[in-house]
Amino acid sequence: MNFWDFILHNRLEIFDLTLEHLTMVGVSILLATAVGIPLGILITRKPALQRPVIIVANVIQTIPSLALFGFLLPTPWIGERAARLAILALTLYSLLPLIRNTYAGIKGVDRAVVEAARGMGLTDWQLLYKVELPLAASVILAGIRIALVTSVGLATIAAAIGAGGLGELIFRGLAMVNNAVILAGAIPAALMALAADTLLGWLEKRFTPQRA
Amino acid sequence: MPNAGQSVIEFGDVSYRLTDGRAILENLSLTVQAGEILVLLGRSGSGKTTALKLVNRLVAHSSGEILVEGKSTRDWDIMKLRRHIGYAIQEIGLFPHFNIARNIGLVPEIENWPKDRIRARVNELLTLVGLSEEISSRYPHQLSGGQRQRAGVARALAADPPILLIDEPFGALDPLTRSDLQREFLSLQKKLGKTVLFVTHDLNEALLLGTRIALLEQGRLVSLTSPPEFLHSPQPLVA
Numbered sequence: 252m253n254f255w256d257f258i259l260h261n262r263l264e265i266f267d268l269t270l271e272h273l274t275m276v277g278v279s280i281l282l283a284t285a286v287g288i289p290l291g292i293l294i295t296r297k298p299a300l301q302r303p304v305i306i307v308a309n310v311i312q313t314i315p316s317l318a319l320f321g322f323l324l325p326t327p328w329i330g331e332r333a334a335r336l337a338i339l340a341l342t343l344y345s346l347l348p349l350i351r352n353t354y355a356g357i358k359g360v361d362r363a364v365v366e367a368a369r370g371m372g373l374t375d376w377q378l379l380y381k382v383e384l385p386l387a388a389s390v391i392l393a394g395i396r397i398a399l400v401t402s403v404g405l406a407t408i409a410a411a412i413g414a415g416g417l418g419e420l421i422f423r424g425l426a427m428v429n430n431a432v433i434l435a436g437a438i439p440a441a442l443m444a445l446a447a448d449t450l451l452g453w454l455e456k457r458f459t460p461q462r463a
Numbered sequence: 464m465p466n467a468g469q470s471v472i473e474f475g476d477v478s479y480r481l482t483d484g485r486a487i488l489e490n491l492s493l494t495v496q497a498g499e500i501l502v503l504l505g506r507s508g509s510g511k512t513t514a515l516k517l518v519n520r521l522v523a524h525s526s527g528e529i530l531v532e533g534k535s536t537r538d539w540d541i542m543k544l545r546r547h548i549g550y551a552i553q554e555i556g557l558f559p560h561f562n563i564a565r566n567i568g569l570v571p572e573i574e575n576w577p578k579d580r581i582r583a584r585v586n587e588l589l590t591l592v593g594l595s596e597e598i599s600s601r602y603p604h605q606l607s608g609g610q611r612q613r614a615g616v617a618r619a620l621a622a623d624p625p626i627l628l629i630d631e632p633f634g635a636l637d638p639l640t641r642s643d644l645q646r647e648f649l650s651l652q653k654k655l656g657k658t659v660l661f662v663t664h665d666l667n668e669a670l671l672l673g674t675r676i677a678l679l680e681q682g683r684l685v686s687l688t689s690p691p692e693f694l695h696s697p698q699p700l701v702a
Binding site for chain 2: 368372374
């Protein structure tokens with residue numbers, strides 16, 4: 252069976268798997284953003300925490316993905332469902348770029364601008380949401396972009412633990428030694444990564460502050 | 464407005480040392496009187512900018528006491544203190560992500576002024592500093608250096624603070640624009656009667672603008688004189 256026939260005959264399944272893939276990636280990025288950005292902000296305020304937090308996030312990043320899925324298997328509640336497990340693993344992988352870019356983005360805001368804001372009597376909170384976060388937005392978005400594109404790829408491996416997603420087609424194709432099946436999983440995943448990259452790239456550009 | 468001659472800012476034997484013990488300012492005693500422009504003149508590293516930042520507590524002094532309107536800066540509520548004092552630094556202090564209207568109206572905004580009052584105030588200030596109202600929707604990078612600096616002064620004046628702290632505002636401008644702005648600043652000050660602490664390393668600027676000139680060198684006050692006295696004193700000239 253050639254590639255196009257396979258796609259045509261299995262379009263509903265491919266669509267479902269794409270949705271599963273998208274859900275895994277989407278939920279994990281939302282979770283990682285909800286945890287990573289506050290952590291990144293926290294370490295700009297508490298310098299003593301900066302090294303330990305970055306080190307932990309770095310170490311997580313170095314664990315091979317299959318091994319991480321394995322490690323997380325005994326976790327209660329999470330381990331019961333493969334999709335939960337995959338989401339947790341993807342969330343953990345996405346933390347590093349989010350924490351690091353949030354930190355770098357805020358630290359990169361012109362010191363004169365921050366000082367002017369303080370001198371004008373902005374509270375810490377006002378400084379953060381009126382000045383620092385808007386000016387760091389493009390760098391933070393670059394972090395989300397890296398995390399998102401990486402996650403789309405990584406999520407294919409989640410099929411190895413039965414979490415579904417487009418990886419399922421890739422693994423099936425590998426087992427069947429059938430390139431058409433592999434491509435039916437790989438191409439939508441690649442398109443998804445490209446689309447995410449383009450969208451975030453556009454947002455990043457929109458939020459880049461103009462300089463004189 | 465406080466009466467002329469009354470002290471508005473008072474440095475009483477103030478020192479500021481870094482954590483390694485190095486002194487940036489030593490035993491500074493100085494009074495800024497209501498309605499005057501007191502210029503802190505010195506080379507870079509003389510401690511003049513630090514002295515300025517002690518007043519709105521961007522930097523906390525190590526010893527001595529600073530009184531603003533008779534009350535120690537340590538006893539002031541820090542946000543109240545800062546909003547009571549206009550602060551203008553070199554043009555880069557404008558927020559690049561806010562348009563000019565929002566830059567100028569930020570202190571009124573955080574003080575919860577109603578929107579139309581902020582808009583009216585912004586327009587009033589733009590006229591005051593010689594900018595046209597159409598500039599209010601532009602962003603700092605779309606303005607010339609001189610326009611940005613005018614906007615910076617307008618922002619410092621936004622909530623009508625009685626005190627202004629100004630740090631090297633005209634440094635980055637071409638000589639013609641600079642002398643225009645200096646002259647305008649002087650007439651503006653005459654009109655508004657603010658109490659100004661003004662930092663510069665430019666001797667001509669100090670002579671032109673200062674009611675009195677405080678010369679700082681390596682964290683110490685060398686002399687405190689009026690401009691004519693300064694010219695006739697045996698002080699080495701500062702670049």
